[in-house]
Amino acid sequence: MNPEHVFISAADVPSEPVNDCWRFPDGENIGIAVENLGFSVTLNPDDTYTIDHHLYYDGPEGTCVSKGVYQTTAQVKLAETMESGPVLSLAYELTVGDDGIGSVTVEATPVK
Numbered sequence: 001m002n003p004e005h006v007f008i009s010a011a012d013v014p015s016e017p018v019n020d021c022w023r024f025p026d027g028e029n030i031g032i033a034v035e036n037l038g039f040s041v042t043l044n045p046d047d048t049y050t051i052d053h054h055l056y057y058d059g060p061e062g063t064c065v066s067k068g069v070y071q072t073t074a075q076v077k078l079a080e081t082m083e084s085g086p087v088l089s090l091a092y093e094l095t096v097g098d099d100g101i102g103s104v105t106v107e108a109t110p111v112k
Contacts, residue, residue: 014056020100021064023057030058053104055094065102070094075111087111 014022024030041049057065072092079085088108096102 019062019064021057022055023059023064026061053092064100065096067096067098067100070096076108 014024017023018025043049055065057063059065070093074090074092076088076090077085078088087110089111091107091109093105093107094102095105
């Protein structure tokens with residue numbers, strides 16, 4: 001998913017944490033729309049590709065992401081065209097500790 005195809009409708013998307021939490025403003029009616037469009041990135045043999053993900057909490061007022069493990073997956077096709085090529089499943093895992101600090105790991109697995 002191309003991050004340029006994610007739209008958030010809110011009065012203000014936070015540019016810094018609120019009470020040490022990256023969250024949407026309390027009481028805001030937030031709408032998120034995602035255009036699930038394919039996109040391509042051309043890489044040369046020694047190139048790398050990185051992408052930033054932004055995580056905002058949208059829970060009860062005065063709270064933040066609870067301690068625990070959160071998971072999601074995405075798929076990436078490695079090909080010269082969108083029609084053929086190997087596919088990787090990316091498993092994202094966010095672990096939040098007692099101190100509220102999180103860490104993210106990503107594991108890539110070929111899809112058969």
